[in-house]
Amino acid sequence: MGNTSSSPKISSQDRAILDLKNQRDKLKQYRKRITVLTDRETQIAKECLAQNDRRRALLALRRKKYQESLLDKTDGQLAQLEQIASQVEFALVQKDVMFGLQQGTEVLKAINKEMGGIEGVERLMGETEDARAYQEEISQMLEGNLTNQDEEDVEEELLALQRQVAEPKVAEPKVATPNLPNAPNNALPAPEETEVETPEEPTRTKTKTRMPALAA
Amino acid sequence: MATPAAAPFQFPPTYNFPPFFTPQPNTNTREAQLQKWSSLIQAWCRHHRQYRLSLVEAVDSPLFHNAALRKRLDLREARSVIDWMTKSEEEGGGGRRAEWIDGSGGSQGPKAVAWVWWRRPEEWADVVADWVEGTGQKGAVLTVYELLQGEATESQEFYGMDNEAMMKTLNILVKRGKAQVFGSEGQEGVKFF
Numbered sequence: 267m268g269n270t271s272s273s274p275k276i277s278s279q280d281r282a283i284l285d286l287k288n289q290r291d292k293l294k295q296y297r298k299r300i301t302v303l304t305d306r307e308t309q310i311a312k313e314c315l316a317q318n319d320r321r322r323a324l325l326a327l328r329r330k331k332y333q334e335s336l337l338d339k340t341d342g343q344l345a346q347l348e349q350i351a352s353q354v355e356f357a358l359v360q361k362d363v364m365f366g367l368q369q370g371t372e373v374l375k376a377i378n379k380e381m382g383g384i385e386g387v388e389r390l391m392g393e394t395e396d397a398r399a400y401q402e403e404i405s406q407m408l409e410g411n412l413t414n415q416d417e418e419d420v421e422e423e424l425l426a427l428q429r430q431v432a433e434p435k436v437a438e439p440k441v442a443t444p445n446l447p448n449a450p451n452n453a454l455p456a457p458e459e460t461e462v463e464t465p466e467e468p469t470r471t472k473t474k475t476r477m478p479a480l481a482a
Numbered sequence: 483m484a485t486p487a488a489a490p491f492q493f494p495p496t497y498n499f500p501p502f503f504t505p506q507p508n509t510n511t512r513e514a515q516l517q518k519w520s521s522l523i524q525a526w527c528r529h530h531r532q533y534r535l536s537l538v539e540a541v542d543s544p545l546f547h548n549a550a551l552r553k554r555l556d557l558r559e560a561r562s563v564i565d566w567m568t569k570s571e572e573e574g575g576g577g578r579r580a581e582w583i584d585g586s587g588g589s590q591g592p593k594a595v596a597w598v599w600w601r602r603p604e605e606w607a608d609v610v611a612d613w614v615e616g617t618g619q620k621g622a623v624l625t626v627y628e629l630l631q632g633e634a635t636e637s638q639e640f641y642g643m644d645n646e647a648m649m650k651t652l653n654i655l656v657k658r659g660k661a662q663v664f665g666s667e668g669q670e671g672v673k674f675f
Binding site: 275276280281283284287288291294295355 | 622623624625627628631662664665669671673675
């Protein structure tokens with residue numbers, strides 16, 4: 267094997283399990299042996315009967331019966347051994363689970379510690395609240411300053427803007443009317459005779475009606 | 483160990499070819515002949531679940547003795563076949579498919595009994611490792627007896643394997659760091675990792 271350096275991998279529990287399993291193997295071998303023996307006793311009994319030797323046949327059968335009782339006992343012990351071996355194995359698994367839980371808890375604890383515990387979190391939350399309140403106060407104060415100093419300016423600017431928007435509307439007709447040629451408001455009926463075509467008339471009336479609308 | 487299998491062994495066609503039993507003078511033919519003998523021996527041992535081959539016994543078995551042809555491979559010739567099998571392919575051999583067992587021959591002298599590795603211990607190691615992996619037994623402690631004779635391995639190829647062959651296999655797993663063999667002799671246990 268020559269690999270003794272890595273033998274620490276084998277724990278005492280492993281050895282204990284191996285011992286248990288070796289016992290179990292031995293019992294299994296024993297059972298095998300007894301099974302062979304009982305088979306042979308039956309054989310012997312048959313042979314003796316064939317030779318009409320009733321006494322020896324009975325003896326062989328008695329031996330067989332006894333060995334069978336041993337077999338039963340062996341089975342019971344085997345079951346016990348197997349049970350304890352699996353219990354040990356399960357206990358080892360449980361140990362691993364415990365170890366895992368323990369480690370997890372420790373990590374959790376360490377993280378919580380880093381966060382400074384409940385008081386730390388509470389303090390932090392309180393501080394956050396304070397800071398926010400403070401910030402609100404500041405912005406409120408700034409808002410107040412604005413109204414006092416600049417509100418009028420702002421209002422003025424707003425008015426100026428409104429005026430700018432409104433003025434062109436008022437100025438437009440004033441500037442537009444002098445440029446416009448004098449509309450033929452009157453003396454229209456005279457040329458009625460020369461222009462007889464009926465289709466033109468509606469257009470004219472249209473312009474007529476449009477003019478007052480523009481002026482208004 | 484040589485539990486007779488239900489189906490009889492199927493000999494290859496070359497088995498009924500008389501020159502097969504005579505050493506061929508031509509190197510190439512000889513090579514091919516040795517190759518064929520090697521696979522025949524391996525197939526024979528695999529069929530009979532045999533791990534060791536005792537030449538003295540084998541020369542009288544159908545393996546080396548073709549009764550129908552009245553031809554046989556004598557002890558000397560069988561030995562040279564096994565010799566060829568023990569060498570690696572680089573040495574012009576049969577890929578180390580056999581291994582002489584030292585001092586096992588007793589009065590028959592050396593080179594009387596050989597391992598026939600129809601699966602090399604390395605290959606067996608893979609088979610065992612796969613089984614351990616597949617059955618979730620990593621970290622479990624098993625007895626070698628359990629591996630060879632246990633109810634859990636009954637369907638496995640290594641069930642009923644030669645104890646020493648299994649130990650060789652396990653030692654390869656140990657070298658690979660996949661197992662640890664411990665316990666007293668004859669009661670060895672193995673822990674898989």
